[in-house]
Amino acid sequence: xxxxxxxxxxxxxxxxxxxxxxxxxxxxxxxxxxxxxxxxxxxxxxxxxxxxxxxxxxxxxxxxxxxxxxxxxxxxxxxxxxxxxxxxxxxxxxxxxxxxxxxxxxxxxxxxxxxxxxxxxxxxxxxxxxxxxxxxxxxxxxxxxxxxxxxxxxxxxxxxxxxxxxxxxxxxxxxxxxxxxxxxxxxxxxxxxxxxxxxxxxxxxxxxxxxxxxxxxxxxxxxxxxxxxxxxxxxxxxxxxxxxxxxxxxxxxxxxxxxxxxxxxxxxxxxxxxxxxxxxxxxxxxxxxxxxxxxxxxxxxxxxxxxxxxxxxxxxxxxxxxxxxxxxxxxxxxx
Ligand SMILES: Cc1cc2nc3c(=O)[nH]c(=O)nc-3n(C[C@H](O)[C@H](O)[C@H](O)COP(=O)(O)OP(=O)(O)OC[C@H]3O[C@@H](n4cnc5c(N)ncnc54)[C@H](O)[C@@H]3O)c2cc1C
Ligand code: SF4
Numbered sequence: 001x002x003x004x005x006x007x008x009x010x011x012x013x014x015x016x017x018x019x020x021x022x023x024x025x026x027x028x029x030x031x032x033x034x035x036x037x038x039x040x041x042x043x044x045x046x047x048x049x050x051x052x053x054x055x056x057x058x059x060x061x062x063x064x065x066x067x068x069x070x071x072x073x074x075x076x077x078x079x080x081x082x083x084x085x086x087x088x089x090x091x092x093x094x095x096x097x098x099x100x101x102x103x104x105x106x107x108x109x110x111x112x113x114x115x116x117x118x119x120x121x122x123x124x125x126x127x128x129x130x131x132x133x134x135x136x137x138x139x140x141x142x143x144x145x146x147x148x149x150x151x152x153x154x155x156x157x158x159x160x161x162x163x164x165x166x167x168x169x170x171x172x173x174x175x176x177x178x179x180x181x182x183x184x185x186x187x188x189x190x191x192x193x194x195x196x197x198x199x200x201x202x203x204x205x206x207x208x209x210x211x212x213x214x215x216x217x218x219x220x221x222x223x224x225x226x227x228x229x230x231x232x233x234x235x236x237x238x239x240x241x242x243x244x245x246x247x248x249x250x251x252x253x254x255x256x257x258x259x260x261x262x263x264x265x266x267x268x269x270x271x272x273x274x275x276x277x278x279x280x281x282x283x284x285x286x287x288x289x290x291x292x293x294x295x296x297x298x299x300x301x302x303x304x305x306x307x308x309x310x311x312x313x314x315x316x317x318x319x320x321x322x323x324x325x326x327x328x329x330x331x332x333x334x335x
Pocket of ligand 2: 125127128129130136137138139143144145146147156163164165166
């Protein structure tokens with residue numbers, strides 16, 4: 001079980017100044033190496049002594065992993081760009097506002113100044129039991145403590161749970177799925193570019209991780225195509241407190257309209273499953289329809305089909321229904 005100690009266990013701190021050096025170090029140190037970005041998730045694990053890596057590879061000195069660049073077809077955001085810089089970047093604010101709003105909704109200003117976008121999409125599950133070191137499925141055991149009649153599962157999954165009912169807690173992830181972003185990875189076998197949708201994995205694929213990252217893999221940047229630049233965007237996050245809190249549920253959408261009919265749309269929710277969910281059946285059902293309350297209502301009902309509540313998280317079903325509705329019609333029209 002987790003015990004709070006005053007200091008972290010000793011490890012070898014490695015601070016490469018180039019991507020090439022980081023990759024060499026990752027290869028040299030093997031699966032025991034821990035990648036450190038802003039540290040907001042990493043230091044929890046290390047301070048609680050729940051993870052005891054032999055070596056920590058700190059990416060903060062690698063300039064090529066920082067900043068937002070224009071590309072021939074959109075923008076590219078370095079994985080080590082802070083959430084504050086993502087939220088404040090003029091191009092992101094002008095053209096991809098849904099991402100600026102999602103980044104701005106993370107935690108507190110102090111955390112956003114330090115936390116990176118790469119770390120935000122790569123963070124681990126926040127389930128109390130898992131974080132406290134209980135030997136559950138996700139930790140390699142054979143039980144889920146949250147999915148029991150008395151389990152603390154208010155924050156947990158309502159969709160696609162399989163043994164583990166933990167959720168992906170990232171605020172930026174659904175915005176990146178909605179924007180059809182591509183994630184650029186450096187792996188021991190070379191570069192891989194994958195759709196945001198495929199970066200995240202559920203327990204059906206791997207119960208021990210939330211992303212496809214394997215030891216030795218680095219997320220280097222996130223590319224956003226111009227496809228949705230300047231579209232109608234919606235982002236909303238519901239949390240217990242309006243600061244410093246993880247989402248109970250969030251939703252992000254990007255949409256184009258023609259004479260108030262929905263021409264194209266991408267919509268994603270997070271904190272309802274172990275991965276952000278793109279709602280393709282909702283997208284298909286609303287395309288070509290007028291952007292009205294009735295369409296939003298239909299979309300909300302469709303979105304929650306198949307949802308299964310646990311003992312204490314039944315509230316997530318109406319919450320998801322309403323957030324999806326608002327993501328279709330816009331917040332003002334439904335209040
Ligand atoms: C009090 C508190 C409140 C929070 N509230 C929210 C919230 O409201 N919404 C939200 O979304 N998050 C929240 N978080 C989580 C936090 O925002 C994210 O954990 C943060 O963005 C992680 O980024 P980081 O740069 O600190 O990454 P780190 O903590 O350093 O890394 C996170 C994980 O990703 C891996 N990693 C990081 N970068 C890379 C890379 N480039 N390639 C491969 N692997 C990598 C690390 O090895 C580690 O496993 C909160 C955290 C705290 C402590
Ligand atoms: S929800 Fe997942 S992480 Fe939490 S106790 Fe169950 S198996 Fe472990």
